[in-house]
Amino acid sequence: MERRVGVEHLDLFLSDSNLEEGITQVVKSVRPEWPEINIKLKVFTDGITNRLIGVYLEKNPNDMVLIRVYGEKTELFIDRKQELRNMRTMYKSGLIPPFYCSFNNGICYGYSPGVVLDEDMVRDPIISSLISEMMARMHTIKPQVSRCHEAKDCAHEPEPSLFRGLRKFLDLIPCALRDTQQDKRFKKFIPKKENLLLEVNFLENSLRKLSSPIVFSHNDLLLKNIVFSAEKRAVTFIDFEYADYNYQAFDIANHFCEFAGVDTFNPSLYPNKEFQFRWLRHYLEAWFALKTRSLVANSIERPSIDKEVETLYHQVNQFAMASHMCWGLWAIVQAEHSTIHFDYLGYSIQRLREYYKLKDEFLINDDIYH
Incomplete structure (x- = not known):
């Protein structure tokens, strides 16, 4: 199935208190066909600027979407609008997976297996x-x-x-x-x-x-x-x-x-x-x-x-x-x-x-x- 490449923005803020609920809302926007009961999360811990969570169906871990929650105060030195423009350009050039959507303190984009x-x-x-x-x-x-x-x-x-x-x-x-x-x-x-x-x-x-x-x-x-x-x-x-x-x-x-x-x-x-x-x-x-x-x-x-x-x-x-x-x-x-x-x-x-x-x-x- 061809996946929709979103350019939409979700009015949503993810924090420790609503992380799983917020992730579910993001996933419903970009993968509405996924049954919620089969959705699994993988927390990546290598980033030292942001938090990164992978979301996938239990039987198909390679079809994953990534949700990145921006680090505290990173907007002070990172131009987030420019980052989105960069990602769309890189995707159109065939260099990275697609960008799906943004939310108030993060983005959702495609996964690169490997x-x-x-x-x-x-x-x-x-x-x-x-x-x-x-x-x-x-x-x-x-x-x-x-x-x-x-x-x-x-x-x-x-x-x-x-x-x-x-x-x-x-x-x-x-x-x-x-x-x-x-x-x-x-x-x-x-x-x-x-x-x-x-x-x-x-x-x-x-x-x-x-x-x-x-x-x-x-x-x-x-x-x-x-x-x-x-x-x-x-x-x-x-x-x-x-x-x-x-x-x-x-x-x-x-x-x-x-x-x-x-x-x-x-x-x-x-x-x-x-x-x-x-x-x-x-x-x-x-x-x-x-x-x-x-x-x-x-x-x-x-x-x-x-x-x-x-x-x-x-x-x-x-x-x-x-x-x-x-x-x-x-x-x-x-x-x-x-x-x-x-x-x-x-x-x-x-x-x-x-x-x-x-x-x-x-x-x-x-x-x-x-």
Whole structure:
């Protein structure tokens, strides 16, 4: 049966007190033929921004719809309307399952059968090649966005979201955390806000000079946001909350930084030069293949792939600094507002520590990972 792809909005707020009842109402809207008595729930626990619940019939677990309940106060730094536009565009491009509906504090969308990646799977040659190809595809689509480089003329190149996002996180960082014990750690291990602003300014001055292309980016390609289907020999990206136009090298660097994991953050798992060169070559081959018509139409000679790999490698490893800064700031905001049980402050300390480590290497070598 062909499933209806909804664009409707349900005037419904899901909370702990009405979670099952609210889920039932959402499911009745998108799967009215499902008998309520046979509906089962699966709670996914890997997210550290939102709560995710899978809903399915007892005899057909692969025909699942996902209900994501937004985390507390995430609307402060996530454009939810933009997220819905992104999901519809990605679905029309054949890159993700359908979006069904939204409600006041969440969305309902299609399920991608498969398994989410772990620290070993992401290094598998087949899976890593699929990821690089999928990222190249995503980087060549042009979704509708709410912001343009020039507010009055959207024909200009879109503005990258990186530094706008960093400053938004900075603005949301409080002077003190409400939890007394957390606040002691916060004041002991987190640099002062004015010092963090200096670091953001340093990043902007340094990274803009690299002239990385601006593309539509996922911006949060951690391991749990990639689903691998062995049956289809394919990967699917999920959770487009932070998707926006951004620097190509940032999106790739951010993915590489996520090799370290989240619950147990291990920066030594960052991919080495050999892995990166193989990954980046595969990415650029896919990227150039997708852009071939444009290159031919404009009589542009494609640069040497070896030179391009080398250039992108150096860009990516400098943008890794921005990834650590981004999620370090994000985690401070989450430490103050999120109700999800996770040591956000400890995660922030780890990410900022990596930022300063890479910055020191950058300043010493005038580049990193030669």
